Amino acid sequence: MSHTAHIPSHRKPRRSASKLALRAGVAGGVLGTIAVAGAAGPANAEPVTETIEMPTLGSLESGAGLASAVAASAEASHQEALDQSLQAQENAALQKAAKEAKKAKAEADRKAAAERAEEARLKAEQERKEAEERASRDRERTQLSTRSTSSSNDSGSSSSSDSGSTAGSSTETQAPSGSAAAIVAFARAQIGDAYVSGGTGPNSWDCSGLVQAAYRAAGIDLPRISYSQSSMGTSVSLSNLQPGDILYWGSRSGSYHVAIYVGGGNYVGAQNPSTGVVERSLDWDTPSGAVRIL
Numbered sequence: 386m387s388h389t390a391h392i393p394s395h396r397k398p399r400r401s402a403s404k405l406a407l408r409a410g411v412a413g414g415v416l417g418t419i420a421v422a423g424a425a426g427p428a429n430a431e432p433v434t435e436t437i438e439m440p441t442l443g444s445l446e447s448g449a450g451l452a453s454a455v456a457a458s459a460e461a462s463h464q465e466a467l468d469q470s471l472q473a474q475e476n477a478a479l480q481k482a483a484k485e486a487k488k489a490k491a492e493a494d495r496k497a498a499a500e501r502a503e504e505a506r507l508k509a510e511q512e513r514k515e516a517e518e519r520a521s522r523d524r525e526r527t528q529l530s531t532r533s534t535s536s537s538n539d540s541g542s543s544s545s546s547d548s549g550s551t552a553g554s555s556t557e558t559q560a561p562s563g564s565a566a567a568i569v570a571f572a573r574a575q576i577g578d579a580y581v582s583g584g585t586g587p588n589s590w591d592c593s594g595l596v597q598a599a600y601r602a603a604g605i606d607l608p609r610i611s612y613s614q615s616s617m618g619t620s621v622s623l624s625n626l627q628p629g630d631i632l633y634w635g636s637r638s639g640s641y642h643v644a645i646y647v648g649g650g651n652y653v654g655a656q657n658p659s660t661g662v663v664e665r666s667l668d669w670d671t672p673s674g675a676v677r678i679l
Contacts, residue, residue, distance in 0.1 A: 561648060564603040564679050565629035571602040572645045572653040578662045580655045590655040590662060592643050596631060599645055603629075605678065615640040618678035623667070629679050632672040646675065 561569050572595065581589040586598050593611040600607045607614050615633035628648040633640035644654025647664065652672075655662045 561628035564605065565627065567603040568599045568629045568645060568679075569647045569653075571599040572647060573664065575655075575662045576653060576664055578655075580658050580661045584655070592655045595653075595655045595662060596643050596645055600678070607678075611643045612638060612640045614643055615674075615676055618676040621675050621677045623672065623675060626675055627677065627679075630675045630677050632675050634670075634673050637674055637676070640673070644672070 575586075575590060575595060575598075578586075579589040580591060582591050583594070584590045585594040590598070593609060593614055596611075596614055597607045597609055607617065611633065612635075614631055616638050618631070620637065621627075621630060626646045628646060630646040632644045632646055632652050632654075634642040642654070644652040646652045650667050651664050652667065653662065653664045656665075
């Protein structure tokens with residue numbers, strides 16, 4: 386071991402090359418300035434005895450720290466401005482989304498209201514049809530006529546062929562012909578078919594569906610609903626009926642049941658689910674009135 390190994394070193398720690406270069410540059414600049422000033426001065430000038438204190442490395446480091454702080458503050462201000470801009474954009478997007486959501490909700494509410502109105506209309510129509518069926522069932526007699534359909538047809542045919550017969554009609558003097566004959570023939574051909582609400586054939590009918598189809602067989606178009614059918618043509622009395630006339634029950638513009646007068650004091654109609662399409666006497670269920678379209 387060296388005999389000086391235990392002696393601590395008194396050598397100052399080395400400064401970094403950059404700091405030394407900086408200090409040397411500052412010192413050189415100051416000395417150069419003094420030399421130039423001395424050379425430019427008068428020859429008899431007294432020697433400069435004032436001590437000029439050179440800036441230290443610590444003051445330079447303080448200036449660098451100040452610049453760094455200013456830069457950091459500027460960066461923070463810039464970041465805050467960016468944050469505020471982003472926040473403004475987010476707020477604008479939220480407001481736009483809220484307006485669109487409000488508009489979409491209003492449109493959905495409008496559609497829902499329209500759907501509810503349509504459902505209410507369909508329900509009212511269904512209730513009207515059900516009421517018509519109930520009224521038709523209520524009109525059924527507790528005891529059905531003992532006269533069979535075949536005997537009714539025979540009676541109707543014989544009375545129609547008799548030019549002097551006035552059964553059920555004071556002016557019916559001959560068998561139906563032309564359009565009336567086609568209507569009567571079609572109606573009687575459906576006797577025995579089922580009654581179905583809303584039925585329009587060919588094997589099931591409701592009252593107005595049968596009347597509409599019978600008139601179509603004669604080349605005449607009628608409305609689909611009973612009260613519309615009874616509102617057409619000319620009103621005639623029950624004592625002045627002719628084959629093909631439309632009988633109705635209820636008021637003329639608000640009838641709930643219709644049938645076709647076929648002559649001989651009889652009519653053919655789709656009565657109800659219990660009886661289906663039948664031929665009945667006017668006395669079995671007297672209609673409220675009649676209209677003539679032919």
